[in-house]
Amino acid sequence: MRPTEILKEEHRAIKLMLKISENVCQRLEQGKAVPTEHLAEIVSFIRGFADKCHHAKEEDLLFPAMEKAGVPRQEGPIGVMLSEHKQGRNYVRNMTEAAEKYSPGNERAASQFVENARNYIALLTQHIDKEDNILYEIADRRLSEEDQKDLGSGFERVEQEEMGPGKHEEYDHILDRLKKVYLP
Numbered sequence: 001m002r003p004t005e006i007l008k009e010e011h012r013a014i015k016l017m018l019k020i021s022e023n024v025c026q027r028l029e030q031g032k033a034v035p036t037e038h039l040a041e042i043v044s045f046i047r048g049f050a051d052k053c054h055h056a057k058e059e060d061l062l063f064p065a066m067e068k069a070g071v072p073r074q075e076g077p078i079g080v081m082l083s084e085h086k087q088g089r090n091y092v093r094n095m096t097e098a099a100e101k102y103s104p105g106n107e108r109a110a111s112q113f114v115e116n117a118r119n120y121i122a123l124l125t126q127h128i129d130k131e132d133n134i135l136y137e138i139a140d141r142r143l144s145e146e147d148q149k150d151l152g153s154g155f156e157r158v159e160q161e162e163m164g165p166g167k168h169e170e171y172d173h174i175l176d177r178l179k180k181v182y183l184p
Contacts, residue, residue: 003062003151004136010054011128016175016183017045018121023182025114033104038181039113041174043096046120049171051092053163055085061154062139069142077135084127091120
């Protein structure tokens with residue numbers, strides 16, 4: 001499997017968490033209680049899987065390989081993606097803060113979580129679309145087979161060394177558990 005296909009597969013998991021997050025936002029807006037551990041798991045998934053695993057593969061491996069192959073960082077698609085990653089981290093930081101303050105009936109924390117989650121959902125939805133349909137196609141055209149192999153090895157290294165054995169599966173379990181609750 002090409003490295004870009006691995007990233008697209010990870011996008012499918014992230015998009016599923018975005019749908020779950022949207023349903024959580026709807027519940028919070030309706031004044032319904034959401035278990036605090038669910039908010040913590042959403043944030044944990046986004047920080048651990050989407051950022052530490054997925055974005056690390058892009059920022060530390062794919063983007064430098066693309067730059068080396070002649071794709072400009074500044075004023076180009078890589079610069080846009082990096083800027084959006086940074087913007088997303090700000091939303092997630094605010095979501096984390098709200099999740100830590102949240103308890104049923106705490107409308108202010110619920111509202112803060114919803115606002116930042118919705119901003120994150122909107123950002124990531126269009127961000128993923130650009131990566132899947134533009135950036136990764138550029139990567140596939142520009143990167144040699146050797147570059148692709150090196151990326152695949154690098155991705156595996158991120159999974160084992162940065163994430164740790166079994167961590168990917170742990171995030172899959174969080175996703176499956178929340179999916180049963182919020183996407184029946």
